Each structure stands twice: as C-alpha cells, then as structure tokens.
Amino acid sequence: MTHQHERSDCPGCAAPELAFSAHDHAHCAADALARAEAVTSAAGVRLTPVRRRVLEILLEEHRALGAYDVLGRLAAEGFGNQPPVAYRALEFLVEQGLAHRIQRLNAFTACIHPGEQHAPAFLICRNCAAVAEAEAGPARAALDAAAARVGFTIERSTIEALGLCPACRESTS
Amino acid sequence: MTHQHERSDCPGCAAPELAFSAHDHAHCAADALARAEAVTSAAGVRLTPVRRRVLEILLEEHRALGAYDVLGRLAAEGFGNQPPVAYRALEFLVEQGLAHRIQRLNAFTACIHPGEQHAPAFLICRNCAAVAEAEAGPARAALDAAAARVGFTIERSTIEALGLCPACRESTS
DNA sequence: TATATGAATGTAATATCATAACAGGTCAAG
DNA sequence: CTTGACCTGTTATGATATTACATTCATATA
Ligand SMILES: [Zn+2]
Ligand SMILES: [Zn+2]
Ligand SMILES: [Zn+2]
Ligand SMILES: [Zn+2]
Numbered sequence: 001m002t003h004q005h006e007r008s009d010c011p012g013c014a015a016p017e018l019a020f021s022a023h024d025h026a027h028c029a030a031d032a033l034a035r036a037e038a039v040t041s042a043a044g045v046r047l048t049p050v051r052r053r054v055l056e057i058l059l060e061e062h063r064a065l066g067a068y069d070v071l072g073r074l075a076a077e078g079f080g081n082q083p084p085v086a087y088r089a090l091e092f093l094v095e096q097g098l099a100h101r102i103q104r105l106n107a108f109t110a111c112i113h114p115g116e117q118h119a120p121a122f123l124i125c126r127n128c129a130a131v132a133e134a135e136a137g138p139a140r141a142a143l144d145a146a147a148a149r150v151g152f153t154i155e156r157s158t159i160e161a162l163g164l165c166p167a168c169r170e171s172t173s
Numbered sequence: 174m175t176h177q178h179e180r181s182d183c184p185g186c187a188a189p190e191l192a193f194s195a196h197d198h199a200h201c202a203a204d205a206l207a208r209a210e211a212v213t214s215a216a217g218v219r220l221t222p223v224r225r226r227v228l229e230i231l232l233e234e235h236r237a238l239g240a241y242d243v244l245g246r247l248a249a250e251g252f253g254n255q256p257p258v259a260y261r262a263l264e265f266l267v268e269q270g271l272a273h274r275i276q277r278l279n280a281f282t283a284c285i286h287p288g289e290q291h292a293p294a295f296l297i298c299r300n301c302a303a304v305a306e307a308e309a310g311p312a313r314a315a316l317d318a319a320a321a322r323v324g325f326t327i328e329r330s331t332i333e334a335l336g337l338c339p340a341c342r343e344s345t346s
Numbered sequence: 347t348a349t350a351t352g353a354a355t356g357t358a359a360t361a362t363c364a365t366a367a368c369a370g371g372t373c374a375a376g
Numbered sequence: 377c378t379t380g381a382c383c384t385g386t387t388a389t390g391a392t393a394t395t396a397c398a399t400t401c402a403t404a405t406a
Contacts, residue, residue, distance in 0.1 A: 020323060020324065020325070046353085046354080046402090048353095048354070048355085050354085050355075051354095066391080066392075067392070067393075068391075068392075079355090079356090080355065080356045080357075081356090081357090082356065082357055082358075083392080083393065083394080084355085084356080084357085084393090084394075084395090085355070085356070085357090087392095087393065087394080088354080088355080103276040103277055103331065103333075104276055104331055106363095106391085106392060106393090121316055121319060123320055123323070123325045123327075125325075126328070132323065132325070134316075134319045134320060134323065134325070135319045135322075136316070136319070138315035138318070138319070139312045139313075139315035139316040139319065139332075140312075141315075142311035142312035142314075142315050143294055143307075143309070143312040143332060143334060145311070146294060146307045146308045146309070146311070146312065147296055147307060147334060147336070149308075150193060150296070150305065150307065150339070151193065151338070151339035151342070152193065152296045152298075152305070152307070152334070152336055152337070152338055152339065153336045153337045153342050154296075154334040154335070154336040155299070155334075155335055155336040155337070156334070156335045156336070157332070157333065157334040157335065158276070158277060158331060158332070158333045158334075158335075159312075159316060159330070159331070159332050160276075160330065160331045161316060161320060161325070161327040161328075161329070161330040161331075162327070162328055162329045162330065162331075163320070163325055163326045163327040163328040163329070164325070164326045164328070165324070165325055166323070166324035166325065169324070169326050219382085219383085221383070221384085223383090223384075224383095239362080239363075240363070240364075241362075241363075252384090252385090253384065253385045253386075254385090254386090255385065255386055255387080256363085256364065256365080257364090257365075257366090257384085257385080257386085258384070258385070258386090260363095260364065260365080261383085261384080279362085279363060279364090279392095347406100348405105348406085349404100349405090349406085350403105350404085350405080350406095351402100351403085351404080351405095352401105352402090352403090352404100353400100353401080353402080353403100354399100354400080354401070354402090355398100355399080355400070355401085356397105356398080356399070356400085357396100357397085357398080357399095358395105358396090358397090358398100359394105359395085359396085359397105360393100360394080360395075360396100361392100361393075361394070361395085362391100362392075362393070362394090363390100363391075363392065363393090364389100364390080364391070364392090365388105365389085365390075365391090366387105366388085366389080366390090367386105367387090367388085367389100368385105368386090368387085368388105369384100369385085369386080369387100370383105370384085370385080370386100371382105371383080371384075371385090372381105372382085372383075372384090373380105373381090373382085373383100374379105374380095374381095374382105375378105375379085375380090375381100376377105376378085376379080376380100
C-alpha cells in the first residue's frame with residue numbers, strides 16, 4: 001500500500017474506524033479538505049466551487065448522503081438544482097478517490113484518507129447511520145483467491161457490512 | 174456449513190462457478206426448483222403461482238434480472254402488472270433464501286443451492302452479465318475480524334465483484 | 347487583445363427503481 | 377358458515393439516476 005502522505009499525519013490511516021470514535025472532527029474535516037486540494041492539484045484536475053462544496057458537505061459528518069440530499073444543500077446555496085449538478089460532482093469526487101459510493105445505501109461518503117489508493121470495506125451502523133472505512137486487504141485477498149480459483153478476473157469489488165457500531169451496540173443492549 | 178441436502182446431489186455445491194461453465198442447465202434449473210419446493214414446504218410457507226413463476230424466470234439464466242424485467246414477464250402471462258407484484262414475490266424468494274439481491278445491479282438472481290444457509294460472494298461479468306456465487310467464507314471471516322478489531326458488530330454483509338468471467342476474458346483479449 | 351478550445355455547469359425532460367396504502371380474493375381453522 | 381391470516385391486484389407516489397442540449401468559464405494560443 002503506497003501513500004501520497006505520511007501515516008503519522010493521517011487520522012484516517014491512524015484510525016480508519018474514526019467514524020465511531022470521539023475525535024476532533026473539525027480538524028479531521030479540514031485535514032481531508034486540505035488533502036483533497038493536494039490530490040486534485042497533483043492530478044491536474046480542478047476542485048471547482050461546486051465540487052469543493054459537495055466535498056465539504058460530505059465531510060460534515062461521517063455518514064453517507066444521497067445525491068438528492070446533497071442537491072438540496074447545493075440548491076439552497078445558489079448552485080444548480082437539477083440532479084446532474086449533484087451527480088456530476090459526486091462522480092468527480094469518487095473518480096478522484098475523495099469520496100466513496102455506498103452501494104447498499106445508494107449514497108456517498110467522504111473518504112477519510114484521500115490520496116492513498118485504497119479500496120476499503122465499509123461498516124455501516126444501522127442505528128446511527130455512521131459509516132466507517134475498515135481495512136479490507138485480507139478480505140479482498142480472500143475474495144481474489146476465490147475468484148481466481150474459478151478463472152474470474154476481478155476489476156472492482158464492493159465489500160460492505162451492516163450492523164451496530166460500538167456506541168450503538170452499548171446503548172441498544 | 175450445514176446442508177439440508179447432500180453435497181453429491183447439488184450442482185451448486187459441486188461448482189458454485191456453474192454460471193461460467195457449460196452444463197446441463199435444464200437439469201440445473203429443475204433441480205433448484207425442486208429444492209425450492211422442499212425448502213418452502215419445510216418452512217411452512219407457500220410457493221404460490223406468482224412466486225414460483227418468478228423463481229422459474231430467474232432460473233432461466235445465470236443472470237440477474239431487475240424487478241421490472243420480471244414484472245414485464247409476469248404481466249405478459251396474465252399476472253398483475255404493477256411493481257408490488259414483482260417486488261413482493263422477489264422479497265419472498267430472498268427471505269426464503271431462494272434468490273439473492275445483487276446490490277450493484279439493483280437486480281435479483283436465483284440461488285443455485287437453496288436450502289443451505291449461506292451468504293456467498295457474487296462474481297458479476299461486466300461483458301456477458303453472468304452472475305456466479307463464489308465461496309465467501311474466508312473473505313467474510315477476514316471482514317468479521319477487521320470489524321471486531323474496531324468493535325463493530327456485523328449483521329449482514331455484501332461482497333460483490335465486477336470483472337470478466339473466464340469465457341469473456343478469453344474472447345475480449 | 348482577440349478568439350478558439352475544451353471543460354464545467356445549468357436545465358429540461360425522461361428513465362429507472364421502489365414503496366405506501368387500500369381493496370378484494372383465497373383458504374384453512376374454529 | 378364465519379373468522380382471520382395471508383396473498384394478490386391496483387392506484388398513487390416517492391426516490392434514484394441518466395440523456396441531451398444550451399450556456400458559461402478558464403485557458404491557451406495567434
Ligand atoms: Zn471526523
Ligand atoms: Zn477512503
Ligand atoms: Zn445452470
Ligand atoms: Zn445462493
């Protein structure tokens with residue numbers, strides 16, 4: 001796994017389960033935004049106002065937002081109010097590795113450690129809706145092995161889990 | 174892994190990648206349907222005409238069909254032509270373990286070895302749209318471990334891979 | 347500076363996927 | 377029979393997503 005940033009500086013790398021922990025989220029979000037600037041600048045693509053604003057909106061919480069939730073926010077702020085406005089910005093963020101799509105929720109969440117090439121697993125709390133990225137290396141390796149055994153070539157894979165985060169497990173028990 | 178049927182009799186168990194192999198599919202489908210009868214009868218639920226027909230439709234090919242594809246077929250055969258007709262039958266089949274929902278495709282595929290409690294990984298060919306069930310035990314174990322490490326309790330998980338099946342890999346290279 | 351170019355955004359229209367709510371029919375238990 | 381649970385049909389609506397085209401913006405030349 002190669003990084004474009006130092007592990008020691010990256011809250012996401014230090015604690016991918018960040019979404020479930022108390023933490024300085026203002027710093028967490030500002031950090032991700034700063035990384036996003038760096039990543040896009042390095043890639044020679046533009047983090048335009050809409051795109052940047054969508055990322056900020058996703059970064060407000062460690063949750064996944066539907067495209068129409070994002071669109072509502074954008075429209076209220078004077079951006080376009082038609083679906084493509086939101087979908088295009090979200091697609092851009094996903095392509096650049098700044099956000100992830102959560103298939104189970106038909107929704108999008110900001111990446112907590114952009115800049116690193118990664119394909120994490122997602123842990124989705126069914127009670128509080130928090131979404132955390134989890135280490136998916138071993139699971140992916142096992143899946144690759146199973147696919148290879150039958151001659152299937154994996155190009156993209158989705159690993160998502162629904163359940164209870166530590167806090168909700170406590171409170172609902 | 175416990176079975177309600179013998180491994181030696183079960184094409185699905187013998188070759189979960191069946192979808193990618195030449196095989197006697199008429200037998201494969203008839204077999205799955207027979208198992209479905211057994212499973213539902215044992216569970217005390219009813220495999221009504223609509224439900225049975227939906228399963229037959231899904232069993233025609235090792236692909237995933239959208240609810241509206243199924244609905245179109247049903248309507249053409251004199252069943253109801255409104256979405257709930259298809260969604261309810263599909264929901265029933267999924268609940269009974271006779272079909273699976275493919276999140277990535279918003280579509281449904283017949284289970285190739287119903288009767289066994291299982292949560293497989295799905296291998297989806299982006300070229301021919303075939304969907305195979307793959308052994309997900311090790312991948313799930315790895316995911317469980319990653320989740321446990323951060324205190325997350327998994328209740329349901331989705332493992333799906335998109336890529337090329339053996340045949341399409343050959344033909345497109 | 348002018349102007350060509352491609353990228354990004356805005357908008358209308360439409361397609362696709364999914365559920366809520368209620369009415370009527372079927373069937374077996376009491 | 378009648379009751380009650382379950383299943384089916386239908387209307388209506390909601391939620392998610394894409395196509396197509398017009399317009400604006402940034403930037404790189406001439
Ligand atoms: Zn945070
Ligand atoms: Zn990420
Ligand atoms: Zn078959
Ligand atoms: Zn199955």
